[in-house]
Amino acid sequence: MFLQGYGALILEGTFATIKLALLSMLLAVSLGLIGALAKLSNQRFLRVLATGYTTLIRSVPDLVIMLLLFYSLQILLNVFTEWMHFEQVDLNPFVAGGFTLGFIYGAYFTETFRGAFQSVPAGQLEAAIAYGMNRRQIFVRVLFPQMMRFALPGIGNNWQVLIKATALVSIIGLIDIVKVTQDAGKHSMQLFYFSLIGALIYLAITTLSNGILMWLERRYSAGVRGAQL
Template sequence: MTIDLYGFGPALAAGALMTVKLALTALCLGLVLGLLGALAKTSSYKPLRWLGGAYSTLVRGVPELLWVLLIYFGSVNAVRALGEFIGMPDLTLSAFAAGVLALGLCFGAYATEVFRGAILAIPKGHREAGLALGLTRPRIFTKLVLPQMWRIALPGLGNLFMILMKDTALVSVIGLEEIMRQAQNAVTFAKHPFTFYMVAAVMYLGLTVLAMGTMHVLEKRAARGFVRRT
């Protein structure tokens, strides 16, 4: 049994590629923001703790769709002013860039709490042992804290990434031609909404299963040398 896609197969494949690019780029930005947010929330300096808490609370308290719209439409004047300042009056923020900023911002807010929990789960004695060996605090973080934090945080980050993969559909509202946008275009032309939305659902499911398999491999690799308690 074959499904007639009315010539929209290549467009849907291009949309899947755009979805993957958007998700991976937003993931990179979100990981950096999440790590910075977690370090701020676990800092001994009260202003940094307040800043980290304000970031995670504010961003998580607003729907992702609103962040996409606010960043895309709210940045028009700011980008235009920047373009005029640097001699590029036609400078604009693309839908892809706005989607990356919005999704990365939201992913980072949730990842902040995942990283924070992972940092707090590392025994304090490990840091004390590093100080006793004469290691500097940056070296203690990179050699002792970061590897253990990554292993503990990986399952939670995997769940967040699968949510991020599906949240890329929200960027279709600002015109980015990812899976959902291409499916909507196909529905408008062919008038078969069930067919194309079902194809889009299968594509998202396939990407999610692929992400789950990749995370399983990463978790096994990160857990090498550790024995799970029964």
């Protein structure tokens, strides 16, 4: 049998990995937009805060940050529950992993969006102001759509790396692709075979993602390529 009875577990691990990646992506994009706007802000405090965040996160390995955040949060939670005389509460690996990855990759998205914002021609913004648009209208109608065209290659790259980084969450107990394939390999004494299955699943996810990202790039480049030609 192809999956030797482990098909249901592997499917469950695959869905867990996809859900974790999507949750992390949502948080990372949100933090990235906030961080990019902070870095481009006129207020020095916000610029320093955002720069400190991106510098620290990009300088420390993802695995180290994940372990530090997961165990430090668990320790703080234990102290709080003990102080309040509550029963001990264990962190959910899925939630903890998603927020940790989102926090980590928010730093990378910050730089991606910062560069994309700066790539939008200043004349476009001046024209929007001349038309009488307010700040919200300028951001929604002019700045954000054009920024996305410049940011999509970086977003795609970050997404691909983020998908692979979800494998790190298996060390804190999440039943993902890595966890289930490793367990299946150990129990069946075919570790290489099931590791290969896991690699092929990741390849399928990233290949599908590439197709979606290529469609998004064409969508946000509509009218631009023709004008360039």
